[in-house]
Amino acid sequence: MILTIAHETVYRYDLPMRGVVQTHRLTPAKCESQSALSWDVTVTANEGARVVPGGGFRDGAGDWVQGCTIIGPATEVVVSVTGQVETRDMAGVLRGHRERIPPEAYLRPTPATVSDVAIHELAQTARAGLDAPLEHAHALARAVQAAVVYTAGVTEAHTTAAETLALGEGVCQDHAHVLIAAARCLDMPARYVSGYLQASEEGSPHEASHAWVEIWVQGLGWVGFDASNGVCTDDRYVRLGSGRDAREAAPIRGIARGPGSEHLDVTVAVELVQQ
Amino acid sequence: MGVVVRGGAWRFATPRKSVTDSEGSRGDAVVKRADFFNEMFEQGAVRWPYKGLQGWMGEMPDEFRSLKQAEAEELFRRIGITFAVYGEGGDPERLMPFDMFPRVFAQDEWRRLERGVIQRAKALNAFLADVYARGEIVRAGLVPRDLVYRNEAYEAAVVGFTPPRGVFSHIVGVDLVRTGPDEFFVLEDNCRTPSGVSYMLENREIMMRLFPGLFRENRIAPVDGYSEELRRTLASVAPRKCERDPKIVILTPGAYNSAYYEHSFLANLMGVELVEGQDLFVEGEFVWMRTTEGPRRVDVIYRRIDDAFIDPLCFRPDSMLGVPGLMDVYRSGGVTLASAPGAGVADDKAIYCFVPDMVRFYLGEEPILQNVPTWQCARADDLKYVLENLGELVVKEVHGSGGYGMLVGPKSTREQVENFRKRIEENPGNYIAQPTLALSTCPTFVGEGVAPRHVDLRPYCLVGDRVTLVPGGLTRVAMTEGSLVVNSSQGGGVKDTWVLSE
Incomplete structure (x- = not known):
């Protein structure tokens, strides 16, 4: 099968946060049951905030782990994942x-x-x-x-x-x-x-x-x-x-520094492209 | 005879009149010795390392001694060295009794100890590098799989990561007791963040101030190189992404920690910043320190915080002491943590039994230092022996600490022994047993003059691009007559530890 995935996670903060630190496990590992044909993870934030990609590594469980920091004032952080995976x-x-x-x-x-x-x-x-x-x-x-x-x-x-x-x-x-x-x-x-x-x-x-x-x-x-x-x-x-x-x-683990409270929206769409 | 207890609290022991009649071959060396080895006097004669102290001891008038003792206490109080060692609890502001009578090692005695400790530190690090990679020692069947991989200290989050130079435990504290001229036993290894080294340094400092003459008359190897050697060791394990003179900091849980004095003392000596979690933050691929001149990148963190608390994103989410995102930076080569997270699996009680095997397996050498003979109740033969000699042995839970869930045979009533027997029989795999140990004694100043008191030793081995041991360590002494309790909460004190250059 070929599946198209669109996964968007939106963090909104009612008060601007000083910074956000995240760990992403958002990349499908390669194994006999799956292989990514295309894969893209993008992190964006509100104007005035800055996204700094962190170090990445493959952990002992075989997952790709990617660090990410957002320098505030952050009111909105969007993590978008899009890609196509061939599965067996x-x-x-x-x-x-x-x-x-x-x-x-x-x-x-x-x-x-x-x-x-x-x-x-x-x-x-x-x-x-x-x-x-x-x-x-x-x-x-x-x-x-x-x-x-x-x-x-x-x-x-x-x-x-x-x-x-x-x-x-x-x-x-x-x-x-x-x-x-x-x-x-x-x-x-x-x-x-x-x-x-x-x-x-x-x-x-x-x-x-x-x-x-x-x-x-x-x-x-x-x-x-x-x-x-x-x-x-x-x-x-x-x-x-x-x-x-x-x-x-968790695909995304995060900690935000600041006085605000967090509101989270997740949308995921998985579509069958080819049987 | 005495009982030695390993565990969270350092150890304690009690005197016993009768000599055990146990037949256990592994226990012979320690159990059958009727007398305690006196490190200064052997058959009435002064052993030569102590020759230089004989006259000093004899010539000291009582008034002079009390004056010096008061001066020592005043010095300790003024510098504020009042912490409890090894998380024993108790009053953190309490002053540790300082005994002015030094403990002395001859150069050849020390050489052997040094080789033994260095060998052990190398083997422990090789073990850690192995069990977080291919696990050859487990595959070879030398250490049981479950003991390593199901161990609470085994940290899955660092599997597959090789820290700089393959070093996991950069400061290895090895707790030793002596039972004879050439007989030393390792009580336990400390691979995480062994404390007490500030006592080693301060005891020397104070002795030099009190008795400068002694240091002119005796050729005593200096220990004050420790802080520079520690700094050098930490710099030698800079992370992969560091292409400059590495910036080192000490990470402390804060002023309420019982070893805070030591953290600030070492930071001061090394000339590095002492920081708390809130002073550091992760941005991008690195860890940064907040300073008045803006953020500064940090390359090596000597952390005195437990694994569970160093990164709330990776470990305990409720930790306020750590730095969120630290583990991602660590694993991607942006910072070095000393000791490495997961190093604790090497100093576990159950793993301790296998350290001699590690020495043979990784180094192809025979162990220089012996373990305290340990019976593992999981083995049928050992269990039989333990149950037959329960009244003579110390029995501990494999995963217990702090002296909980433990039987001190010679100190227990018949009823307590019988109750414990049932517990062992119900779940033998949960228990290990060790013989009572006859700790050596060293002359110590007491009310009536000088008298033998029991001592032990913790040297501090540094592991980086090379493995080194400063000639000295922390000697702890049981101040009460006959007591084998060197634990500070049980009235234990400390001594300066000398290694003679010639």
Whole structure:
């Protein structure tokens, strides 16, 4: 498939900020399931503010990380991503992706992905009677999908995996956090992946700006599971960056210095150009 | 016999009358020694490094001594060196007792220690460079994968990055105890930001002021080259993008930190700025310092802030102490952080057991300094031994610190030992055990005159384009008779540490 992506993030500040520091994970990594045909990230700011590109590097997880600073007075910062990516359906298996972080490093929980008794029980119940690690991973993803109904607006950015499961509702970020916590209960390394999803016509729950989970399956490596949609990742998915939770994997992390409060607008369009 | 405890607080120990009858081969060297090694007197005779102090000690009248002691305290108070070492807590304004009787090493004794410490510092750095790259030592099966990669101090954010000259830990503090003329044991390594070096420098300074004659009569190797060597070491690890004389700063958490005195002291000696997080900012590919003459680029940051707090964008978002965006600049070669984030995985308690293996694996040498024999309860044989000798051993949680979750066998009641036995049996992998150690003693001024008191040692090894060790270190002394507690919160004090040139 060839997908065209247009992703715009607009930060507005009600009072001028002295400066903004951002870390971008906005470049699709090259692997067998995807390859960028064209890709462009542009940062602009209001008149009077200055955008200074920072250092860039490929991190241990294989993601391109780009620093960016904006010298104020900043009232508006716009991060625009446009590009075209050719994708292949690899049945979720991440192959040909250069990375150095050992899978075991993903077994350590973060505040958002600490498991509780309920998550342990969910994981143990899902695994019962199954032998192969891949079956365990599939069973976990199904169990999380069944336990957490897709509902927008009930959870927040800081909602934890345990809170989500107790609530029984959430969005893709929450599904991912619960699945990561559950996988770790079975000693399976798991990580959060942020990226894009091409909208399907059937009307199943989805967001163009999406998140899912990769679980380390012995013998296969990292395999993508989208618990929100009950599938393994395929050629409709474009992978941007990963981390142990949503915060670590965020396409844009930023801190603004100044008295103002921030208003955020994100628009993402993913279009199918060629089947 | 004594008990030595590693952990967040330096260590403490208690006297014990009976000599243990344990049969553990690894413990023999330390456990079966009935007497403590006295560094000055051996079988009634004065050991030669202390010859120069014999007369000095004998000739000093009591009144003169109290006068000098009062003068020393006044000096310490005036310069304001009152911090607690190693995050022990307690009153940060408390004065550390200073004992005027120096601890002395002969040149040949020191040479061996020096080679041992340098060897260890090299091996620890090789280990860090390895586990953040290909992990050969893990692949070779010498260090268990989980111990490294699931370790809390293992920092995934720096995997794949090689800091300048491959150095992760630029200042390695190695805590040593002595149990005999040629027997030294490493209690623990400190690869992050070991503190206490200001005591090493100040103790010498004050001794030279109090007793200038001693420094004329004895050939004592100077330690005041430390600050210049530290500056040189930091300059030698300038980042890839720095093409000029590197600008160095010390980053402190602030005046409320217990080691703030040391931070400002070292900045002053090196002639570099002491900054807090709010004095620095990231712009573009570099880190800048706010000054009255506008921003100045910073190339090397000797940071005395923990990993978790140095960059709220990368690590703890609630940190007010760090610099947002610092890690991006670091990883893209715009600034050097000393020590490197993630260096803590090398001084972890569980990793400690493998340092001798690191020396053999990376350097192809036999370790010069020994570890304290450690039984790992995860191993069946070790577990059996530990359970059979629980009353004689110190047992610690692998990931515990600050003396929590620990059993000091000889100091515990039968009931406490039995309770701990159950905990070990439930989760053996969580515990390690070590024998009691007979710490050496050094003459120390006490109320009645001079008496032996137990000591240990922390030398500071610098690692940059070369690996160096200033001839000296911080000697800590248990001021109470019979006590093996050198910890300052337990009444421990400090001494000047001499290395004789000839």
